[in-house]
Amino acid sequence: MTQLLTSTNKVSYRALTPELELMGQVNVTTETEFDNAKFTCRDVRVHYGSLEALHGIDMNIQDNGVTALIGPSGCGKSSFLRVFNRMNDTITGARVSGEVLMDGQDIYSNDIDPVLLRARVGMVFQKPNPFPKSIYDNVAYGPRIHGLAETRVELDGIVETSLRKGGLWEEVKDRLDDPGTGLSGGQQQRLVIARAIAVDPEVILMDEPASALDPIATAKLEVLIDELKENYCIVIVTHSMAQAARISQKTAFFHMGDLVEYGETAKIFSNPEDKRTQDYITGRTG
Amino acid sequence: MANQPSQSIHQSDRALKRLKKRKAKEIRFKFFGIVAIILAMTALAWLLVSVIGTGYKAFYQHSITMTVVLEETTLDPTNARDPDALRQANYRRIIQEALYTRFPDVSDRKGKRDLFRVVSASGATNHVRQMVYKNPDLVGQTLTIVVPTSDDVDQLLKGNILRDVPEQRRKVSDQQIGWVDELVANGEIKARFNVIFFTGTDSRDPELAGIASALAGSAMALLVAFALAFPIGVGAAVYLDEFAPKNKFTDFIEININNLAAVPSIVFGLLGLAVFLNFMGLPRSAPLVGGMVLALMTFPTIIIATRSALRAVSPSIRDGALSVGASHIQAVFHHKLPLAAPGILTGSIIGMAQALGETAPLLMIGMVAFVTEIPTSVTDPAAALPVQIFLWSDSPERAWAERTSAAILVLLTVLITMNGIAIFLRSRLEKRW
Known part of the structure; x- marks a missing residue:
């Protein structure tokens, strides 16, 4: 079976699976049904101009937990991540087709405003991108534009809570007026997380959040992610196998625009079904 | 091989030769760079030396202290103190009398005429007229006034009219030189800071000409241009860059904007003449129209600066x-936008500075008129600084040459100040963010 998949890896996973199922040769490794699915994706394709970056992904994302998306560069995992908050909309020439349900509601339907969707689905980027404003203003920006606080006291409260949840409060509480860009990389990344938390999202997407951080800052970030998963649905793209293994409950392996394998993290890393997954996590490809 | 370092290809004679060649190339390039910079600096220094060398003389001017008797019989024979009559009275006579009293020896007609030519005729008469008009009680009194000398005397004292030239080829006669030398020796003629140059308007007499009207006209036109070009330019740039769909049509617009930046400014002047004056019927020679034309010219600059910022x-x-x-x-x-602000401001200010120096489009819309009043609104006729320079540079008298240079210096100062503000704003805003 692995032979077959490897030799036909240009064919999309979705196209292949039913056939294999019919032939009774394979157990579907993607768990398509959860009791608590936050997102349900059906045949999601992302095009950049004439290039198809994702070839029809079927995948559910669990609520309250960490789902890791792994795979070699250019495999489409970041494109897939940006499907969930419609950030692909902001890229000229990018087009998303298929169906993405969030709590059963199609987020690509006309009555969903991407602006409000992004308040529900926060995002943290590869490079920390705090606004060139004070730490306070960074966190307060979201609540301000969404009118979440009536008074200054209320806003102060949101800022403090968010910074606490972001694990940054103790480090910055005495210098909230200092520029956010003056913090260290790890602190900046936690500030950005606090900024996302401040608008009270349901989901936090993270696109290689630790790739620009040193091991200590990474460790702190991982602790934080572990705490946040209690209250948020977290989807994280990472290049670090070890990181995915440490922090995620579910792992999805992408390869050349296809979802190759998806399941319990422990299973993916200890007993992958697909040879490509195995090669990748053992470092032979990717 | 590894044990024989002399065998390394990077140490062979050919390699060393190549290295030498590369170094020579570098030295040649540096040399040409330095030569280019020296040429540019020499040209700039030459320009500055020649402009400052001529222009600084316009910032001082010789004036004469006179004692005038405001004879009632000359000014107000009816003793009615009627303002209109006072304004039209013969002040020329008063000045002449003052000079004849100072030099009682002069009796012949030609001598008297030459003597009167020592002072600025209209400068002195207008000065006294203004004083009397403001305060009619002065009639009958004796006044001490300080008025400019004629431009010829001024030029003589500044050394621009040479004394060793034969008299018939000199604008100042030997006799006049004698009077002037006596007045200078007595301290009656002195060089003073040329206030008139900054407060006066255009005049037929160089000693009375100033740049106030041109400066005011330029300032007003620039304000109009900025008020129009900045918001529209920045708005257009933001729309084009952020919101406009990317298609053939917007590509076409983009190419055209870039081309607009290269359109000769006189074409914008023609456009202004056709649209603003002939079609819309706006007033001629007005800073309003000048500003609108300059705004058209500055649009592309601001749009391009904003987009790149x-x-x-x-x-x-x-x-x-x-x-x-x-x-x-x-x-x-x-x-x-806040992050792009320093770049946008710098681009806009430099665009404005460019607009300030424009002459051609203003000629087309009539801001080339002889304006003797300082404009009080954007619809009043006004000159502009570069146009004033253009007009003065056309006049043959020596006194105009130095005023032209001085006006250029003022223009350059304004330009440098604007660029300085741009740099200041840039560093200031960048620090804040």
Whole structure:
């Protein structure tokens, strides 16, 4: 079976699976049904101009937990991540087709405003991108534009809570007026997380959040992610196998625009079904 | 091989030769660079030396202290103190009498005429007329006044009219030189700071000409241009860069904007003449129209500067704003524009400085008139500084040459100040963010 998949890896996973199922040769490794699915994706394709970056992904994302998306560069995992908050909309020439349900509601339907969707689905980027404003203003920006606080006291409260949840409060509480860009990389990344938390999202997407951080800052970030998963649905793209293994409950392996394998993290890393997954996590490809 | 370092290909004679060649290339390039810089600096220094060398003389001017008797019989024979009569009275006579009293020996007609030519005829008469008109009680009194000398005397004392030239080829006669020398020796003629140059308007007499009207006209035109070009230019740039769909049509617009920046300014002047004056019927020679034409000219500069400043802002900032649920327009106005502001301001100020130096389009819309009043509104006729320079440079008298240079110096000072403000704003704003 692995032979077959490897030799036909240009064919999309979705196209292949039913056939294999019919032939009774394979157990579907993607768990398509959860009791608590936050997102349900059906045949999601992302095009950049004439290039198809994702070839029809079927995948559910669990609520309250960490789902890791792994795979070699250019495999489409970041494109897939940006499907969930419609950030692909902001890229000229990018087009998303298929169906993405969030709590059963199609987020690509006309009555969903991407602006409000992004308040529900926060995002943290590869490079920390705090606004060139004070730490306070960074966190307060979201609540301000969404009118979440009536008074200054209320806003102060949101800022403090968010910074606490972001694990940054103790480090910055005495210098909230200092520029956010003056913090260290790890602190900046936690500030950005606090900024996302401040608008009270349901989901936090993270696109290689630790790739620009040193091991200590990474460790702190991982602790934080572990705490946040209690209250948020977290989807994280990472290049670090070890990181995915440490922090995620579910792992999805992408390869050349296809979802190759998806399941319990422990299973993916200890007993992958697909040879490509195995090669990748053992470092032979990717 | 590894044990024989002399065998390394990087140490062979050919390698060393190549290295020498590369170094020679570098030295040649540096040499040409230095030569280019020296040429540019020499040209600049030459320009500055020649302009300052001629122009500084316009910042001082010789004036004469006179004692005039405001004879009632000459000024107000009816003793009615009627303002209109007082304004039209014969002040020339008063000045002449003052001079004849100073030099009682002069009796012949030609001598008297020459003597009167020592002072600025209209300068002195207007000065006394103004005083009397403001305060009619002065009639009958004796006054001490300080008025400019004629431009010829001024030029003589500044050394621009040479004394060793034969008299018939000199604008100042030997006799006049005698009077002037006596007045200078007595301290009656002195060089003073040329206030008139800054407070006066255009005049037929160089000693009375100033740049006030031109400066005011230029300032007003620039304000109009800025008020129009800045918001529209920045708005257009933001729309084109952030919101406009990317298609053939917007590509076409973009190419045209870039081409507009290269259109000769006189074409904008023609456009202004056809549209603003002939079609819309706006007043001629007015800073309003001048400003509108300059705005047209500055648009492309501001649009191009704004777009490149916007593009220089890291897209991660926009992504950050969008990811917390900011709308596109909020991301642009809350985050991108403030970050692009230093670049936008610098580009706009430099565009404005360019507009300040423009002459051609203003000629087309009539801001080339002989204006003797300081404009009080944007619809009043006015000159502009570069046009004033153009007009003065056309006049043959020596006194105009130095005023032309002085006006250029003022223009350059304003330009340098504007560029300085641009640099200051840039560093200031960048520090804040």
